[in-house]
Amino acid sequence: MASLIECPHCGARPKEEFTVRGNVERQRPAPDADPDTWFDYVYLRDNPMGRISEHWHHTAGCRRWLIVERDNTDHTVFNVTDAMEAKSKS
Amino acid sequence: MTSYRLKSGGLIDRDTPLHFTFDGKPMQGFQGDTVASALLAGGQRLMGRSFKYHRPRGPLTAGSAEPNALITVGQNGRTEPNCRATVVELYNGLVGRSQHNWPSLKFDVGEVNSLLSPFIGAGFYYKTFMWPAALWEKLYEPLIRRAAGLGRATFEADPDRYEKSWAHCDLLIIGAGPTGLAAAITAGRAGAQVIICDEQASLGGSLLSDTHEVGGVPAPVFAHDIASELSSMPNVRILTRTTVFGWYDDRMFGAVERVQKHVQEPDPNKPVERLWRIAAKEAILASGAEERPLVFGGNDRPGVMTTDALRTYANRYGVAAGKRVAIFANNSAAYRTAHDLEKLGVDVAAIIDSRSETASYNGKARVIPNARVTSTKGRLGLSGITVNYDGGEEHLSIDALGVSGGWNPVVNLACQRGAKPTWSDEHAAFLPPNAHNGLSAAGAAAGIASLAACLRDGAHQATDALKNININAKPFDAGAVEDDPDHATKPLWYVRESTEKSFVDFQNDVTASDLGLAVTEGYGNVEHTKRYTTTGMATDQGKLSNVNAIGILAEVRNVTPAEVGTTTYRPFYTPVSFGALAGAHKSEHFQPVRRSPLHEWAKKLGAEFVEVGHWYRSSWFPKKGETTWRQSVDREVLAVRNNVGVCDVSTLGKIEVTGPDAATFLDLLYCNGMAKLPVGKARYGLMLREDGFVYDDGTLSRLEENRYFLTTTTAHAAGVMSHMEFCHQTIWPNLDVRFASVSDQWAQIAVAGPKSRELLSSIVDDDISDSAVPFLAARTVTLLGGQLSARLFRISFSGELAYEIAIPASYGEAVADVLMERGEKLGVTPYGTEAMGVMRIEKGHVTHAEINGTVVPADLGMGRMVSNKKTDFIGRAMLNREGTQDPDRVKLVGLKPVDPADDFSVGAHILNKNDTPSTPADQGYVTSTCFSPIIGSRIGLALIKKGPERIGEQIVVWDALKEQYTKAVICDPVFVDPEGEKLHA
């Protein structure tokens, strides 16, 4: 059964339209970063509990990558923003 | 005959008799009956056999928590086992069958299990697993399966339709008893968008079996009036026969509506069941309370039922469950049933109250304080009870006994998201958790006992909920409400004096002594007890039994019920059919089907199709006289190699990339250099994953300065698109580039073979000579005298002189037809994916059989393609780590059997000559094989350790499944035209 995700472009849509990729905190290192940094990025995953930010792709909608901030213990969704806009701002 | 129809009364329509059968016996009921009420009216109390001991059972309730009266309803594909007779609405022609008995309901051989009961008590299954394992599969399991189990599912297809629907509302009200109706009318009059669901056919809940007056009219009339007003409101959606079975993320609820389960012949244009997903802003749980049975010896005899059931059968269905009745209760509310039954002329022998302070009663029945029923008798139904009280023991001849152990608020939905209910000594019950989160329990579900208070609570909770979403409402006032003043309860968890089996979980045959045994054996934790004894694990999920089990555990362990705690509540509240969950997703609608724009063209030519993901691809085109697929494929291969063939390659992923930064972006996406690709040229490209392994391959064509067209493999079309969007939007958002998937916009045809240029010249207006369109050219052309614009790519998967021509999808079939017509004299041959596969293996071209997630470009002999000039691309950082440089890595080579008559398969492993199979001896594996009509034997591609250094070496291909050893020789992966002369012709 679906909950609704408030896509900033499409409005409230069922979660089945989205694809979840993983935690946003995992940012691609600089191309010349040392190998350990790259190993961490490619292979190591934190498994945090509670409030997390994830990349969600609105695959069956606007095709935008979004940042969904939610609690992974009870699936409360706090915030949904466009990843590109967030990145441009930072 | 013990139970019978009363002369008058009830909400049934006595002018509409309905005929049905039970175990083949013709029976009669009335419109408004359930199967259980109609069977009772016909004197049939025995409705089933219990799970383990095969004890005779009748209905314990008149509602959805029923554990005993499970029957099979319907015939053929509509056969539905484990239906609760207490909720199945009667219709004309209904066919009901008892289940879980052999040879008959009255005489069940399984009853001997009762005699074996010392051996099949708590933990039986676990203990049985300890017996010799060898005997388990052959002996014990089939034996247990035959003896246990409930109804049998049919193997015939379900002829009916199911569907799924969404609904959105301001306020969802779950349950339409007094509380739910008061909430709904409050919200409805305030103009809120309301959905009210109830599992029954009409709104009213307990009001429908109540004799009190509400607002000056009898309770059922009050319910009817409110329901009429609600149904006149356009902002209120009434879902009857609808069970809200789950509370999911956020304020999302799952419900199932039984649209046509109560009719003999469902209308084929409507679903029989509808699965609802309801997104509510606020929700009220008005699910009421369920009466607890009492636990005493022989409490499962047909004729023993909750007082609420006795009262409902009498008041609502006009059925007396017995001629002489007694009530056994630990509370005052149960007295109401004695009162109602006496009023209807049923003889009530006694009210057996376990408390010393009984309630006041002004009827004829004798009230016995400090009393307990210790045992019952009667073979297939109740005929008498033994009552134990201060100063004596007495036998009463009765044929129905109402039992009441207090009331459990139906808290299930409120607890499905992890919150635990809390024990209240005052209510002697678990109350719903306080956490709100959008769902508020109201009325009896919140532990409120009196009717007037429930009506008030429903109205106020609705007002409060609407306030949260800024809707002002005025609480509904029902006016004067008749009520019972006394609702006192004193827990009685089980009757200690009983020596006979005292059932706690009726459906799974768990007794009070099983629970005691579980504690003795160290399984006293409520979650352990549940699994050890199976209490609460039947299809009723312990609706009636769980709290009694907790109370008994508390007494045995000498702690409070609060300390024992509850097990976990999960959806579904009541069983939901697979049909409803599957909805329309069955047979050909199970998943979407994708057909190429050339599908009809291929079909016309007799293609055999193969499913590739959602796609149907033409795999070969059998001709008259060809009896095996290999004959067709060999012919197609030779036709392409000698003349010309055409093949549908439309399923390849196609993405158009535009923008001033397109070149920069594509350089970051592919591992090979792409930025310098000239306009009008195509290039083969590899995309890596960030870990350095190859992700996908395809061609990239530069159509204009800032316009590219790329192809992906069929399998990764969607994945590559998402990958590109991820890279752009989250890694390089500052690049000015756009993508569009155009996979469905273009029909793409491969035209391959020495005569391909000649064939294409007949439809392409432009000069396509080798100098005008050299190998890897990509350009726009016009077709058929300027009628159509198309894209022409000189690329080759077969290794022949070849082109791919892309035409707007809707013209695909027409152009393919013209090609066939004009190519006839050239011997044009349609070929499918099988022949394409043979030719790519002959040419050493890789697919995902080789790009299997473990290879880097160098493993495929493409190491030199990787740009060493670029400072960044996806996969670059990890590509050159130590492991990928290991000289021992498996690398792509070709493979030929020493004896051309020999064979080997994909997945077979490579061994050095004279080695025996072992992990250390493993030299690699076969990735692709086919029969090559050009080579005249099986050939293969393989990933072999140091492969390219071992060309000419004889090895052994070992097939563990076939236990087959084949001598083979390692060779170059390009079997045909290694110099590429044909390609460049």
Ligand SMILES: [Zn+2]
């Ligand atoms: Zn969207």
